[in-house]
Amino acid sequence: MSTVSVAVVIVAAGLGTRLGHPVPKAFVEVGGRSLLAHAVDRVVQVPGVDQVVVVVPDAFVEDTWALLDTPLLTVVSGGADRTASVAAGLSVLVEHVDVVLVHDAARCFTPPDVFEAVVAAVRSGDVAVVPGLPVIDTVKEVDADGLVRRTPARASLRAVQTPQGFDRVTLDRAHASGTSATDDAALIEALGLPVRVVPGSDLAFKVTTPDDLDRAHAVLTTSTT
Numbered sequence: 001m002s003t004v005s006v007a008v009v010i011v012a013a014g015l016g017t018r019l020g021h022p023v024p025k026a027f028v029e030v031g032g033r034s035l036l037a038h039a040v041d042r043v044v045q046v047p048g049v050d051q052v053v054v055v056v057p058d059a060f061v062e063d064t065w066a067l068l069d070t071p072l073l074t075v076v077s078g079g080a081d082r083t084a085s086v087a088a089g090l091s092v093l094v095e096h097v098d099v100v101l102v103h104d105a106a107r108c109f110t111p112p113d114v115f116e117a118v119v120a121a122v123r124s125g126d127v128a129v130v131p132g133l134p135v136i137d138t139v140k141e142v143d144a145d146g147l148v149r150r151t152p153a154r155a156s157l158r159a160v161q162t163p164q165g166f167d168r169v170t171l172d173r174a175h176a177s178g179t180s181a182t183d184d185a186a187l188i189e190a191l192g193l194p195v196r197v198v199p200g201s202d203l204a205f206k207v208t209t210p211d212d213l214d215r216a217h218a219v220l221t222t223s224t225t
C-alpha cells in the first residue's frame with residue numbers, strides 16, 4: 001500500500017440557530033462533552049490521519065486549543081458560510097497531505113469505519129467520495145410558488161453525509177472557484193468531475209434541531225460509539 005497522508009478538516013464554525021442554544025452548536029454538550037469533542041474522539045481513531053484541523057468561530061479559537069487534547073491538532077477561525085470555513089481549514093494544511101476529509105462537527109457520532117471507507121475509495125483513485133444513504137421519503141423539486149417541478153426517481157437518490165473525502169489538489173481547485181455550496185462535493189460536480197457515493201451510516205446524522213439533540217443523548221446511552 002502506498003503511503004498517503006490524510007488530513008481531516010472538521011467544520012464547527014456555524015452558530016446553529018435552529019438548535020436554539022446560547023452557544024454555537026459544536027460547543028453544545030451531550031453526556032458532558034461538546035459535539036465537537038465527540039467528533040474529534042472518533043476522528044483520532046481513524047488510522048493514517050496526520051492532521052486534524054478544527055474550524056471554529058473566532059471567539060472560540062483559544063478555548064478550543066485548551067479543550068481538545070490531540071497532538072495532531074490545528075485550530076483556525078471560520079468564515080461567513082460553510083464553504084468559507086472549509087477554505088479556512090484548507091489554508092492551514094501541512095504540505096505533505098494528499099487526501100483531505102471534510103467533516104461536519106454536527107455529525108459527531110459518525111463511526112471511524114465510515115472515515116476508513118472514504119479514505120480507501122480516494123486511495124483507490126476516486127477524486128471525490130461521499131457517504132450516503134437511500135432516501136426514505138419521496139422527494140419533490142418545487143419552484144418558488146410551491147408548485148412541484150418534478151419527482152426524481154427515489155431509487156436514484158441518496159442523502160449525503162460527511163466525512164467527504166477528496167484528492168487534495170482537486171479540492172483546492174474546486175475551492176479556487178470562489179463559489180459557495182452546502183457541501184464540498186457540489187463544488188467538484190461543478191468542475192464536471194465524478195463524485196462517488198459509498199454507504200453512509202445512520203449514526204452520521206446531523207445534529208440540527210432539539211429533537212436531534214435528544215437522539216444524540218439516546219445514542220450515547222445505548223451504544224459504545
Ligand code: C5P
Pocket residue numbers: 011012013014015025026055078079080081082085086103104105106107206208
Ligand atoms: O448549518 P449546517 O448544519 O449545514 O452546518 C454544517 C456544518 O458546517 C456544521 O458543523 C457547522 O458548524 C459548519 N459551519 C461552519 N461555518 C459556517 C457555517 C457552518 O463551520 N459559517
